[in-house]
Amino acid sequence: MPPGKPRPGSLLRSVRTVFLKDWRSELRTRYAVSALLMFVITTIAIILFSLGSESASADALSGMLWVVIFFASMSGLSRTFVMEEERGTTLTLQLAAPPAAVFFGKLLFNLVLVTGINAVTVLLYALFINGFVIRTMSIFVVTVVLGSIALAAASTVIAAIIARANTKGTLYPVLSFPIMLPLLLSVIEATRKASEGAFFAEAGGEFQLLISYIVVVVVSSSMLFEYIWKD
Amino acid sequence: MVLKITLGILLTAVIVFGIGLPMSPHPQAWYELPVIPGLEEKARIIFFHVPTAWLSVVAFLTSMWYAIRYLRSRDLAYDIRSSAAAGLGLMFCILATVTGAVWAKFNWGSYWNWDPRETSIFVLLLIYGAYFSLRSAVEVEEKRATLSSAYSIIAAVTVPFFIFIMPRIMPGLHPGSKGDPEGAGPVVDFKMSPNMRVIFFASLIAFTLLFQWMFSLRVRAAKIEAHNRQRG
Numbered sequence: 001m002p003p004g005k006p007r008p009g010s011l012l013r014s015v016r017t018v019f020l021k022d023w024r025s026e027l028r029t030r031y032a033v034s035a036l037l038m039f040v041i042t043t044i045a046i047i048l049f050s051l052g053s054e055s056a057s058a059d060a061l062s063g064m065l066w067v068v069i070f071f072a073s074m075s076g077l078s079r080t081f082v083m084e085e086e087r088g089t090t091l092t093l094q095l096a097a098p099p100a101a102v103f104f105g106k107l108l109f110n111l112v113l114v115t116g117i118n119a120v121t122v123l124l125y126a127l128f129i130n131g132f133v134i135r136t137m138s139i140f141v142v143t144v145v146l147g148s149i150a151l152a153a154a155s156t157v158i159a160a161i162i163a164r165a166n167t168k169g170t171l172y173p174v175l176s177f178p179i180m181l182p183l184l185l186s187v188i189e190a191t192r193k194a195s196e197g198a199f200f201a202e203a204g205g206e207f208q209l210l211i212s213y214i215v216v217v218v219v220s221s222s223m224l225f226e227y228i229w230k231d
Numbered sequence: 232m233v234l235k236i237t238l239g240i241l242l243t244a245v246i247v248f249g250i251g252l253p254m255s256p257h258p259q260a261w262y263e264l265p266v267i268p269g270l271e272e273k274a275r276i277i278f279f280h281v282p283t284a285w286l287s288v289v290a291f292l293t294s295m296w297y298a299i300r301y302l303r304s305r306d307l308a309y310d311i312r313s314s315a316a317a318g319l320g321l322m323f324c325i326l327a328t329v330t331g332a333v334w335a336k337f338n339w340g341s342y343w344n345w346d347p348r349e350t351s352i353f354v355l356l357l358i359y360g361a362y363f364s365l366r367s368a369v370e371v372e373e374k375r376a377t378l379s380s381a382y383s384i385i386a387a388v389t390v391p392f393f394i395f396i397m398p399r400i401m402p403g404l405h406p407g408s409k410g411d412p413e414g415a416g417p418v419v420d421f422k423m424s425p426n427m428r429v430i431f432f433a434s435l436i437a438f439t440l441l442f443q444w445m446f447s448l449r450v451r452a453a454k455i456e457a458h459n460r461q462r463g
Contacts, residue, residue: 053243093447111416147317147336156330157381157385158382158385161365161378161381161382164374164377164378165369165374165378166367166368166369171361171364171365171368174360174361174364175361175365175382177357177361178358178361178389179358179385179389180387181350181354181393182389182392182393183391185350192292211393213389216388217385217388217389220384220385220388220461221385224302224384224385226379227377227380227381228301228378228381229379231373231374
């Protein structure tokens with residue numbers, strides 16, 4: 001616990017500072033963005049090659065979209081924390097900002113990153129994959145937005161664990177997959193409903209599940225982060 | 232000592248009565264189990280499969296409980312308990328998966344059907360696997376304890392989605408799934424006759440005591456190991 005109670009509003013300000021710091025250093029190298037983009041392009045190309053002239057069912061294609069998104073996130077989202085360890089800036093950041101500010105700053109950064117990448121992925125996927133049709137746009141948009149938030153929430157705390165374990169990402173998908181499975185199952189189900197043209201209300205169960213998942217994961221990881229972050 | 236004797240008597244009774252009692256279509260005497268259409272002799276799995284699945288969840292929660300205690304106190308003794316519980320949980324989880332899969336082959340036609348409960352036990356297996364690979368990746372004891380505790384708590388808060396929510400909203404083969412004529416809900420009425428119920432709950436208690444005993448053995452062994460390592 002940092003000595004003295006921080007003034008309300010000062011936490012928000014440090015969250016913003018941490019976010020801006022990551023944002024600027026990302027703009028300088030564009031490492032995460034370019035790695036993620038290339039990953040998405042490569043994966044979609046592989047899907048196109050493996051499909052050849054065959055056409056897969058809309059069911060399979062709506063599931064495959066989330067395979068691309070899941071592994072793309074796994075390739076780039078651990079960056080925010082691993083970077084600090086690699087540069088040796090972890091200690092400085094521990095001194096400069098309270099753990100909650102670091103966590104929410106990084107969460108915000110991952111959220112922006114994953115939302116942007118998902119938007120590009122969905123666009124590319126819809127352009128290049130034949131047979132992928134969305135009949136209920138409203139379900140699909142809400143699914144992608146909620147799915148992005150949930151992905152960012154779960155991946156941020158696992159990234160913090162991975163960075164402290166010094167394993168550089170080999171364990172990242174292994175640790176993330178079981179945690180993310182409720183989210184993956186419900187977004188795949190909701191996307192399937194969107195491509196079948198179900199009514200908006202029919203995907204209500206999936207949305208409730210996603211929202212409660214986001215709340216549970218964000219609350220518990222913000223409580224645990226302090227223990228992970230400080231030695 | 233009392234624990235071991237009780238455990239011995241209970242487990243022997245459960246095995247003898249669970250496997251040995253005859254089944255009849257119209258049970259009259261206290262020792263006759265009813266025949267459930269479609270299950271027949273295969274219904275006996277409930278005495279052994281359900282307790283192992285129950286224990287894999289109990290072990291998981293025990294592990295999480297000691298993980299919380301560890302993070303609050305930073306006492307490595309709690310980390311030993313947490314990982315011992317997780318190790319036992321992994322074992323019971325494998326047992327539940329294997330017994331379930333073999334049974335499913337004979338009753339539902341294939342070893343694996345991705346029924347929601349099968350999905351959830353699979354995820355539990357993955358979590359245990361991930362937990363132990365995280366532990367083996369970190370060498371510093373305190374760091375390993377902290378990170379694996381944090382992971383087990385994060386995993387524990389998402390597990391209810393599988394055990395309590397997913398099986399209810401997805402159609403499946405296990406009792407208590409969506410579309411079950413007996414009604415979907417967290418409390419599953421197994422359609423058991425009173426004598427089956429007695430064996431079933433005796434088995435649950437026996438397996439829980441077995442877990443308790445194995446857990447204390449493992450914790451003692453791990454403590455001796457840690458002690459020896461410190462002395463070189």
